[in-house]
Amino acid sequence: MTALLDVSRLAKRFGAVQAVERLDFQVEPGEILGIIGPNGAGKTTAINLISGVIRPDSGRITFAGQDVTGMRPDLLVRRGVVRTFQATTIYQERTVRENVRRGAFTTAYRGFWSTFLGTAGARAAARRAGEAIDELLSWLGLSEVADAEARSLPYGFQKVLGLGIALAARPRLAMLDEPAAGLSHDEANHVAEVVRRINREDVSVIVVDHNMRFISTLCHRIVVLHHGAELATGTPQDVTRDPRVIEAYLGTQH
Amino acid sequence: MMTTRVLAMSASAGVSRARWAWLAAGAVALLVWPLFVNEPFFLHIATLALLYTIGAASLHLVLRIGHLSLGHAAFLGLGGYTSALLTTALSWPFAAAFIASGLVPAVVALIVGPIVLRLRGVYFVLITFTFGEVVRLVFTEWQSLTGGADGIFRIPPPHALLASKRAYYYFALAMAVACVGVVARILASQTGRFIDAIREGERLAQSSGVPILRFKVMVFAIACGLVGLQGSLLAHFITFVAPGAYAFNESLNLLVMNVIGGMGSLTGPLVGAVFLTALPEFLRGWVELQRFLYGVVLIIVMLFVPGGLVELGRRTIALVREPEGRDA
Amino acid sequence: MSVSLLVPILFTGVSLSAIYILVALGFTLVFGIMRVVNFAHGEFAMMGGFALLFLLDRLAWPYWLALPLAALMVGVASLLPERFVFRRLYGQELPSMIAALGLSVVLAEGGIILFEVHERSLPSAFSGLIHIGGFTFPEDRLVVVAIALAALAAFWLFVRFTRIGLALRTVAQDREIAEAQGIDTRATYRVTFFLATTLAALGGALFAQIYALSPLMGQVPLMKAFIIVIIGGLGSVPGAALGGVLLGMSESFLNTFYGASVAQFASFGAIILLLVLRPWGLLGRPEG
Numbered sequence: 001m002t003a004l005l006d007v008s009r010l011a012k013r014f015g016a017v018q019a020v021e022r023l024d025f026q027v028e029p030g031e032i033l034g035i036i037g038p039n040g041a042g043k044t045t046a047i048n049l050i051s052g053v054i055r056p057d058s059g060r061i062t063f064a065g066q067d068v069t070g071m072r073p074d075l076l077v078r079r080g081v082v083r084t085f086q087a088t089t090i091y092q093e094r095t096v097r098e099n100v101r102r103g104a105f106t107t108a109y110r111g112f113w114s115t116f117l118g119t120a121g122a123r124a125a126a127r128r129a130g131e132a133i134d135e136l137l138s139w140l141g142l143s144e145v146a147d148a149e150a151r152s153l154p155y156g157f158q159k160v161l162g163l164g165i166a167l168a169a170r171p172r173l174a175m176l177d178e179p180a181a182g183l184s185h186d187e188a189n190h191v192a193e194v195v196r197r198i199n200r201e202d203v204s205v206i207v208v209d210h211n212m213r214f215i216s217t218l219c220h221r222i223v224v225l226h227h228g229a230e231l232a233t234g235t236p237q238d239v240t241r242d243p244r245v246i247e248a249y250l251g252t253q254h
Numbered sequence: 255m256m257t258t259r260v261l262a263m264s265a266s267a268g269v270s271r272a273r274w275a276w277l278a279a280g281a282v283a284l285l286v287w288p289l290f291v292n293e294p295f296f297l298h299i300a301t302l303a304l305l306y307t308i309g310a311a312s313l314h315l316v317l318r319i320g321h322l323s324l325g326h327a328a329f330l331g332l333g334g335y336t337s338a339l340l341t342t343a344l345s346w347p348f349a350a351a352f353i354a355s356g357l358v359p360a361v362v363a364l365i366v367g368p369i370v371l372r373l374r375g376v377y378f379v380l381i382t383f384t385f386g387e388v389v390r391l392v393f394t395e396w397q398s399l400t401g402g403a404d405g406i407f408r409i410p411p412p413h414a415l416l417a418s419k420r421a422y423y424y425f426a427l428a429m430a431v432a433c434v435g436v437v438a439r440i441l442a443s444q445t446g447r448f449i450d451a452i453r454e455g456e457r458l459a460q461s462s463g464v465p466i467l468r469f470k471v472m473v474f475a476i477a478c479g480l481v482g483l484q485g486s487l488l489a490h491f492i493t494f495v496a497p498g499a500y501a502f503n504e505s506l507n508l509l510v511m512n513v514i515g516g517m518g519s520l521t522g523p524l525v526g527a528v529f530l531t532a533l534p535e536f537l538r539g540w541v542e543l544q545r546f547l548y549g550v551v552l553i554i555v556m557l558f559v560p561g562g563l564v565e566l567g568r569r570t571i572a573l574v575r576e577p578e579g580r581d582a
Numbered sequence: 583m584s585v586s587l588l589v590p591i592l593f594t595g596v597s598l599s600a601i602y603i604l605v606a607l608g609f610t611l612v613f614g615i616m617r618v619v620n621f622a623h624g625e626f627a628m629m630g631g632f633a634l635l636f637l638l639d640r641l642a643w644p645y646w647l648a649l650p651l652a653a654l655m656v657g658v659a660s661l662l663p664e665r666f667v668f669r670r671l672y673g674q675e676l677p678s679m680i681a682a683l684g685l686s687v688v689l690a691e692g693g694i695i696l697f698e699v700h701e702r703s704l705p706s707a708f709s710g711l712i713h714i715g716g717f718t719f720p721e722d723r724l725v726v727v728a729i730a731l732a733a734l735a736a737f738w739l740f741v742r743f744t745r746i747g748l749a750l751r752t753v754a755q756d757r758e759i760a761e762a763q764g765i766d767t768r769a770t771y772r773v774t775f776f777l778a779t780t781l782a783a784l785g786g787a788l789f790a791q792i793y794a795l796s797p798l799m800g801q802v803p804l805m806k807a808f809i810i811v812i813i814g815g816l817g818s819v820p821g822a823a824l825g826g827v828l829l830g831m832s833e834s835f836l837n838t839f840y841g842a843s844v845a846q847f848a849s850f851g852a853i854i855l856l857l858v859l860r861p862w863g864l865l866g867r868p869e870g
Contacts, residue, residue, distance in 0.1 A: 051461065053457075072465075073461055074465040074466070075465075077463030078463055082461060084461075085457070085461075089455060089458045090458070094454070098447075101447065102458075102459065102462060103462045105448060105459075105463045105464050106462075108444060109444050109448065110444075112445055112472060115444040116439060116440060118443070122444070126444060169463055322676055322679075369858050370857075370858075373857060373858075375675055376613075376619050376676075376679065377857060377861045379619065379676075379679065380808065380812060380816075380857065381854065381858075384850055384853055387805075387850060388847070388850045388854070391846060391847060391850070394843075395843050506683060509680075509683075510683075513680055545694075546687070546688060546691035546692060546695060548684075548687055549687030549691060553667055553681050556671065557667065557670055557671070557681065560677065
């Protein structure tokens with residue numbers, strides 16, 4: 001089996017808190033995988049571990065067949081793993097276009113000297129990146145606000161812009177940390193639609209959220225986390241019917 | 255962070271045609287005035303101001319990556335001592351010593367950079383402050399090499415042709431244009447885009463694949479190399495180096511040039527360098543008062559004009575153009 | 583090492599430590615509670631020295647009255663910059679720090695304009711020698727140690743047992759929680775700044791008594807406070823105490839056996855190491 005991402009026996013402890021304990025799951029190519037669990041279940045820690053922001057105490061992360069455990073975030077991005085943040089993390093005081101351009105580091109930046117000297121290669125790379133970004137902006141429905149300051153956008157647009165920054169890096173796997181948190185029903189639907197469209201472009205997606213309805217309509221498979229460990233994995237139908245899940249998660253939350 | 259807030263106030267994207275016209279006019283003025291005013295006093299101050307634009311601009315680079323250094327004069331000193339020692343003790347030609355005076359601080363920055371640039375906020379301020387003190391102590395204590403507290407005297411001019419004040423002025427002008435040009439070019443290139451991204455959102459930039467520490471170290475090393483070049487040019491101009499000249503006060507001076515000029519763009523440190531070099535020279539009679547005022551100005555700028563003289567100028571222009579517009 | 587050598591070194595260490603802690607305590611308080619890196623802290627110490635000189639020399643007040651009053655005068659005067667400079671910049675770490683740099687220049691240069699730059703000595707209130715068990719101690723140093731220890735004890739009691747002290751500790755712990763509990767943070771900041779500068783002024787007055795008094799003397803106490811709070815942890819009160827003892831003792835030993843420059847290099851080396859490995863210091867808390 002050739003999973004795109006293979007997480008095995010991942011563990012991380014913060015002081016007395018076992019944030020993630022023996023976490024196992026795979027992401028298949030072309031899949032949208034949901035990770036769900038109540039607050040404190042270790043969802044964000046899992047993303048931080050995979051994206052290299054923090055190092056796991058033990059366990060192994062394999063991406064496209066290669067061991068990437070504890071690899072620095074910027075090197076992971078080069079391999080095609082990107083992530084977004086729970087809070088709307090964007091460059092508030094810059095235009096929408098500039099925001100997305102800054103996301104395109106891996107494709108647009110050709111090293112210090114070639115950009116300093118303005119070599120033909122560097123200029124061509126910047127031009128191509130610029131074109132790709134205009135395309136991405138129209139694809140995300142952000143063309144009309146491309147020259148607006150990011151902080152002036154409505155919250156839902158800011159969330160989409162956050163996605164756009166991540167997508168500008170041309171990922172193979174995008175990990176989205178609560179992409180719909182704080183959004184209205186319509187805005188959440190819009191984000192879900194964007195995620196589906198990303199997925200159709202051959203990008204695998206991990207969506208982390210605690211909203212079961214959002215996750216189960218969007219994802220092909222769901223991993224349920226509880227106290228840092230995997231509680232159940234399966235299709236949305238299976239998971240929502242699983243008595244352990246109902247007791248541990250749905251039972252207490254709804 | 256403040257630097258973020260202030261820097262964001264002026265997104266200097268493209269250079270407009272009007273700006274080119276201003277630049278051209280400025281260049282002509284800088285080239286022509288010494289032909290009419292061959293006054294050593296003015297030439298001396300103008301040369302100093304030009305040399306300090308290099309250091310101030312190089313510190314601006316460090317500020318742009320989101321770090322406030324209070325030890326930049328240490329690198330100025332490293333450049334000055336390198337050039338002084340190589341040309342006096344080892345009789346190197348100036349050109350070689352000049353290159354070395356950029357390389358030595360840059361290499362030192364490459365060594366300490368990966369360690370200190372991990373620290374944020376006040377911790378970076380404190381460690382650069384301490385580093386500056388350590389370097390000054392080394393200059394003072396390593397007497398066999400550095401001449402101790404007295405320093406090194408009778409540093410020769412770079413070239414026999416540069417012995418006159420006017421000639422040195424033109425030399426300094428060329429060097430300042432080149433060095434500041436390097437800074438401007440870096441900031442205007444793709445590198446500048448990601449430098450700003452790092453300052454405004456380090457986590458976000460990192461998750462777009464920007465190697466944060468490598469970028470910071472690279473920019474820091476370039477900045478320290480540039481201020482080292484100023485150190486060399488300054489040492490050969492005033493013909494001596496001494497530890498006192500590279501103490502905390504000098505680091506503070508470079509920072510204050512940025513603060514008073516304005517941290518929003520490269521124009522700020524240039525204006526600040528000229529202002530802070532020229533003003534004290536014209537207030538020579540009142541040395542205590544001028545230092546006192548320097549402190550007062552610093553406080554006032556922080557309280558009322560965080561964007562510095564550049565912001566003040568912009569506000570004034572806006573006020574003149576449309577006196578009614580409050581939020582111009 | 584013989585006892586005859588050890589005792590004087592220890593005694594010098596204790597007296598240095600006591601003064602250093604007085605100065606560093608205020609510096610760390612202001613950072614811990616107000617988040618201001620007060621580069622002007624040393625100048626308040628300097629002002630303490632000049633206030634004491636004024637009261638002793640011009641007004642010929644008795645020492646026991648002049649010393650606390652000198653410190654209080656500086657504390658009260660410091661409420662002006664607190665009100666008109668720092669209050670406008672609360673919550674902005676770097677701008678407030680730059681303003682403090684400006685204030686430091688203003689106070690030092692103002693001192694030069696008023697008092698001239700040269701060093702002078704304070705009239706010594708005590709000049710005798712005291713013999714204890716075969717050792718001789720200069721009386722003025724003993725007084726300095728006693729006063730410093732008394733001030734530290736008073737500070738501890740104040741913070742530990744008064745309502746204001748409780749408020750200070752709460753704000754230092756977590757400003758938002760403190761505000762939610764109805765603590766007036768502004769008033770707390772004012773008290774903090776007053777306490778900090780009063781302690782610094784007291785430390786500065788004692789320092790000037792042992793060494794010398796000049797408008798530029800503030801740099802030394804500031805440097806010591808820096809080193810101490812980095813060792814102990816920026817914002818940590820126990821850290822300032824520990825750092826003060828470590829610095830005072832090690833300086834006393836290194837000065838005696840290796841000279842002043844080695845002592846300086848050693849303390850700089852130590853704090854660079856600490857900043858790299860443990861920037862929050864020995865007793866501080868790492869920040870999020």
